[in-house]
Amino acid sequence: MPKPPKKDVTKLLALDGKSLRFLAKFQHPSVDDVNRRFLVTFYMADDTVAIFEKEEKDTGFPAGKFLERSKTKNPKTGKYFLPNDFHVGGLVIINSFGFELLHADEFTLKFMEEHKDMFHVANLDKVYADLKEDGLDRFVLCALCSVCDSSCRSVSSASCTHYASCIQYAVMMHCVH
16 A cells, blocks of 8 residues: 655645635636636645635625645646745646636735745746846836936835735746746
């Protein structure tokens, strides 16, 4: 009789109770599915995934379990999902359903920023290097310079806040596509 795979006890203890949570929607929804929203959760202690449908008015679909917590393979790699397969703006395909990850909770964002080596999209130096390699770094600089004072050496706080969201979107779209 085959033996069950051994569990990584160190990982289980270190990451017990820690999960990455994302609000998601279908990638290509039918007319009936446009307003459906899901909570995609990746449990880091055992690399399992669960999906719950959020209650939304006028969808005709009940809230609740969409996918039971289980180890799930990533069809892109043929291997089980890993934490770095999940990020805001990303696409995950689970049981032939494409889910666009729209938002993450505060813990998830903080965890990704603290573990930049695992999550390349949270590593701004790497993202900028990738943009530079593709010649898009000038786009970022031009966007920043468009809100700078005449000497192009400082950015006002209010302007920076407004344009940072535009740049973040552009960077996210670059990383996704």
